[in-house]
Amino acid sequence: MTNNAHSELVDSLIGMYENSSEAFFFFNKDNKLLHLNPIAKEIVDTDAIDAMLEGQERSICQTCKGYTNTTELISCENCYFSDPKQDFSSFQVYLDTKDIGVLPYVASFHTIDSEKGTKVLILRNLTKLLETRELLFKNTTIKQIIKAQEDERKRISRELHDSVAQEILSSLVDLRLMKYLKSPEEVSQKVQHMEASLTRLLDEIRNMSVELRPSSLDDLGIEAALRSHFKWIEKNYGLVVHYKSEIKGKRFLNEIETVVYRICQESILNALKYADVDEVNVELYEKDDNLILKIVDDGIGFDTSQRVFKGTGLGLFGMKERAELVGGKLSIMSSMGKGTEVLLYIPLKER
């Protein structure tokens, strides 16, 4: 490299160092801070900078709150700074910034001079990126929710058309026919036929109404509503639900009961669709001011860390959202071949 080109490069590097939106920290082999650029000074608290410049032990911990590894969002395990054995060319780090609080940054930490042991830590603000990503996630979820809503409407519409409208039409035809019937026996037979058809219709309407939202949930409470739902499941799908309830018919806030009912309904449906079982255990009880719902099956299970959806992918998401609506917590434990356990905690205090 010619001298001229070299000095141009140095100028560019200095320019980048001074004006970049990325923060640069240079450390020597003893982890003493050598230099930092203006943006770095803006991010990090002055006391922390002074401590780092003095090379105090663990001084970086005054600003660094941990980094994201495969097990935790914010972790200090295998610290990138004091024990950089792994590849830390790109990772996410959480810094306690001046005035704004803890923020996520994308960071890289590597040695630039192996003889002297000089290292550089480069930080880039991640807030904007995360906001975009969150918005994207929200938008795609909304799209899926709208689609699910349309599908549900389609299903109800089809059911109305196929069963209700059809049965009424058939009764109407029978009714018109009556005028032309001559003998009382024929009339009586027709009436009997219509009665059967209308009874069936009534049954179907009742079924649809309960499927949409059981009135027993409002009138009789969660315990009874679940019991009749399980009976319905057994009748329609042949899945036996062993139900143990220890709440003794106690009533809770309407929103809590709805959440419990829907989450239970969804879990059972999941077991039915995917678990390959014909028995499910459900427990509902109160413990330490928590309402607890436990749904356990010993089916084929699934890998909770893998995001492979067999259905729409909205079911589990919806269950979590519902739980959060009433300040509850939902945990799903499962692994391949070991069955699935869904646990819902809803705090009952402070209401």
Next chain:
Amino acid sequence: MKNDIDFQKVITAFKDKYEVDLVALAFIQPAQLEYVLTWQYAIGNINNRLKRIVLQSGKGIAGQVFKSGKPMHVPNVVTEYPERDLFNYPIIVSEKIKSFCALPLYRKNKVQGVLLLGYREEDKMTYELFEKVIYNIHIDFPKYYGKEMAKN
């Protein structure tokens, strides 16, 4: 009315004759004015889930056959039913049926029951076989027939 036939024997004969994996037989039971349709007889079934199911008219395989009075032929479940709709056909799921046909059983010009013949392998219930089953139903199934008879 139907006590004079040993249905378990009849469906066992079906299983042997057509070499199917599952034979199930649903009958309506008079319950006041309503129809109650249940799978009462089965052979080759993996579990008893199907016997717990109370079928609704118009729903599921038996429900559709019962309501329409027409036979149903699905040579390949995997290609014809999307997986997410499959749970509406519990017997197909719990018995892992991949290919089947279902026929109405008439008596006195009314559908009295539904007969299901299923394979656990795709494409085994061919159209030829389906035709053959329909054609022979009145022989294989004494006192019942597979189609509505025209009056007079």
